[in-house]
Amino acid sequence: xxxxxxxxxxxxxxxxxxxxxxxxxxxxxxxxxxxxxxxxxxxxxxxxxxxxxxxxxxxxxxxxxxxxxxxxxxxxxxxxxxxxxxxxxxxxxxxxxxxxxxxxxxxxxxxxxxxxxxxxxxxxxxxxxxxxxxxxxxxxxxxxxxxxxxxxxxxxxxxxxxxxxxxxxxxxxxxxxxxxxxxxxxxxxxxxxxxxxxxxxxxxxxxxxxxxxxxxxxxxxxxxxxxxxxxxxxxxxxxxxxxxxxxxxxxxxxxxxxxxxxxxxxxxxxxxxxxxxxxxxxxxxxxxxxxxxxxxxxxxxxxxxxxxxxxxx
Amino acid sequence: xxxxxxxxxxxxxxxxxxxxxxxxxxxxxxxxxxxxxxxxxxxxxxxxxxxxxxxxxxxxxxxxxxxxxxxxxxxxxxxxxxxxxxxxxxxxxxxxxxxxxxxxxxxxxxxxxxxxxxxxxxxxxxxxxxxxxxxxxxxxxxxxxxxxxxxxxxxxxxxxxxxxxxxxxxxxxxxxxxxxxxxxxxxxxxxxxxxxxxxxxxxxxxxxxxxxxxxxxxxxxxxxxxxxxxxxxxxxxxxxxxxxxxxxxxxxxxxxxxxxxxxxxxxxxxxxxxx
Numbered sequence: 339x340x341x342x343x344x345x346x347x348x349x350x351x352x353x354x355x356x357x358x359x360x361x362x363x364x365x366x367x368x369x370x371x372x373x374x375x376x377x378x379x380x381x382x383x384x385x386x387x388x389x390x391x392x393x394x395x396x397x398x399x400x401x402x403x404x405x406x407x408x409x410x411x412x413x414x415x416x417x418x419x420x421x422x423x424x425x426x427x428x429x430x431x432x433x434x435x436x437x438x439x440x441x442x443x444x445x446x447x448x449x450x451x452x453x454x455x456x457x458x459x460x461x462x463x464x465x466x467x468x469x470x471x472x473x474x475x476x477x478x479x480x481x482x483x484x485x486x487x488x489x490x491x492x493x494x495x496x497x498x499x500x501x502x503x504x505x506x507x508x509x510x511x512x513x514x515x516x517x518x519x520x521x522x523x524x525x526x527x528x529x530x531x532x533x534x535x536x537x538x539x540x541x542x543x544x545x546x547x548x549x550x551x552x553x554x555x556x557x558x559x560x561x562x563x564x565x566x567x568x569x570x571x572x573x574x575x576x577x578x579x580x581x582x583x584x585x586x587x588x589x590x591x592x593x594x595x596x597x598x599x600x601x602x603x604x605x606x607x608x609x610x611x612x613x614x615x616x617x618x619x620x621x622x623x624x625x626x627x628x629x630x631x632x633x634x635x636x637x638x639x640x641x642x643x644x645x646x647x648x649x650x651x
Numbered sequence: 652x653x654x655x656x657x658x659x660x661x662x663x664x665x666x667x668x669x670x671x672x673x674x675x676x677x678x679x680x681x682x683x684x685x686x687x688x689x690x691x692x693x694x695x696x697x698x699x700x701x702x703x704x705x706x707x708x709x710x711x712x713x714x715x716x717x718x719x720x721x722x723x724x725x726x727x728x729x730x731x732x733x734x735x736x737x738x739x740x741x742x743x744x745x746x747x748x749x750x751x752x753x754x755x756x757x758x759x760x761x762x763x764x765x766x767x768x769x770x771x772x773x774x775x776x777x778x779x780x781x782x783x784x785x786x787x788x789x790x791x792x793x794x795x796x797x798x799x800x801x802x803x804x805x806x807x808x809x810x811x812x813x814x815x816x817x818x819x820x821x822x823x824x825x826x827x828x829x830x831x832x833x834x835x836x837x838x839x840x841x842x843x844x845x846x847x848x849x850x851x852x853x854x855x856x857x858x859x860x861x862x863x864x865x866x867x868x869x870x871x872x873x874x875x876x877x878x879x880x881x882x883x884x885x886x887x888x889x890x891x892x893x894x895x896x897x898x899x900x901x902x903x904x905x906x907x908x909x910x911x912x913x914x915x916x917x918x919x920x921x922x923x924x925x926x
Contacts, residue, residue: 368746368820368824368830368833369830370740370741370744370746370750371741373737373738373740373741373834374737374738374741374742374757376733376734376737376738377734377735377737377738377801377805378738378757380734380797380798380801381760381761381764381798381801381802383798384776384779384794384795384797384798385764385767385772385798385801385802386764387779388772388775388776388779389767389772389775391775391778391779392771392772392774392775395774395775395778400778405777405778405781406778406781406782450664451664451665451668453661454661454664454665454668455665457661461662461665461666461669462665464669465665465666465668465669465672466917467913467917468669468672468673468676469668469669469672470909470913470916470917470920471906471909472672472675472676473920474855474859474905474908474909474916475859475902475905476858476859476860476861476876476877476880476901476902476905477859477861478859478861478877478880478881478884478898479679479859479880479898479901479902480675481884482880482883482884482894482895482898483675483676483678483679483895483898484675485884485889486678486682486694486889486891486894486895487675487678489694491694491695492694492695493678493694493695496695525671529672530920533917533920534920582766582768585768585771586768586769586770586771588769588770588861588862589861589862592861592881593880593881593884596885607768607769607770607771608770610770610771610774611770611771611773611774611862614773614774614777615774615777615866620774620778623774624774624775626771627768627771627772627774627775630768630771631767631768631771634766634767634768635763637766638762638763638766641762642759642762642763
């Protein structure tokens, strides 16, 4: 998971305000507002304004000729066109499969690996560094090497032929390509998932686990009854972050398959991007993007409320 | 659970995991030492006579894109920190209950903004930057990257501000230090860890950023590293040794940042991200 926003900070609840007495703060000569102004202005212009434009685009007839200039209002035409097209629903399905693969891999392998890597030792720290380095690599670099490894005459097929299984067309077989690309994206996001889960595991007090052992709980019982319930908030955040990541699943699709063969690996972000920048139908692209944003906002609500509640305002 | 020794099963899991990440990296290095002919005749050979031919072919393209990316990543990191440190300070200090409520709202907004899918944000952003005449220029890309990273950097920086004990602020106020002096002489000097962590992460992500780079930089002679790699992969017949060589050369600066910031990255991404 290379995209940053996964690393959302959820600071713990902190203490009360500095000057609780209402009379006192008025005398404080410190004004915090000005420190926020530069960031707020930049975000208003380059984050919020684009969102407004995205919404307007969805209801306008925008092409390459009038992208800069007047947009004609076209009502719900773009939205109806998108919702009526097979491409949109196929892309929604592809995004669903992509998300599911990421969730399964990142949560199961992520949990097992985080358990193993939570123990201190040289081996753990070497493997952890290696994985964080791979996380830091540009997605284009890891996507390219996997495209090479999975190619018809690539290394994976060479090994498969050696053991007698024979060649598999990972990226050109329509029934396999989406799984292959999702698998590589899961591989790339796994280091991040492991770091998050490991962070959660390390915050569980050793005494709690010792107490469970003394009470006669075996390793599986301890995992199910003690560790997982304590880890639930961490895993919930991770689930939301993985789903959000799937909504920007672009780089690996672009490098490995360009949305093909046919359109089987065309996910929603890839479809929106292609509409806007290959066919220059900015209106349709904006409509797909706006519909996806709705899904993101629905996901964001419980998350934002959760974080704010934790802030203990 | 941190002091238990590795059991055999655990070791197997860890080693297998390590190999899954190590082998692709080795493959990049190995392939970039192959000649064009070697890659074409036997792409998967492990024993071959290494050649530096690939590197001499690509070094010019690679170095010019590394310079472009370095300009972009350094500018973006500096600008993002210049926005995020004061903003995180403003949102991390609880002066009054009214300010706390306001900052909770801002935090919610920044959280949502960092969730906007980038391949979708680029659609309206392209129009806006085109309107301002900034498409195709490095400045347009820098602006877009700053906007991409700023909300995230503020969220990541804030816990470091929260860790500053409020007694320090009170002492500063009693000493009669002005607001700006408190910020400059007390807050910023206490944040080297936060600045290094956030700076390293912003640099890394900007270096690998691809969607804005390939959409907003239109001049093929002036591509950042992601643009160059994308251009190579979209060629009709990919030359694997060149592609892997470029991947290797353009990742070397990241290796340097990684070595310097490794510990902070592991901590910043795990402990700092989900408390």
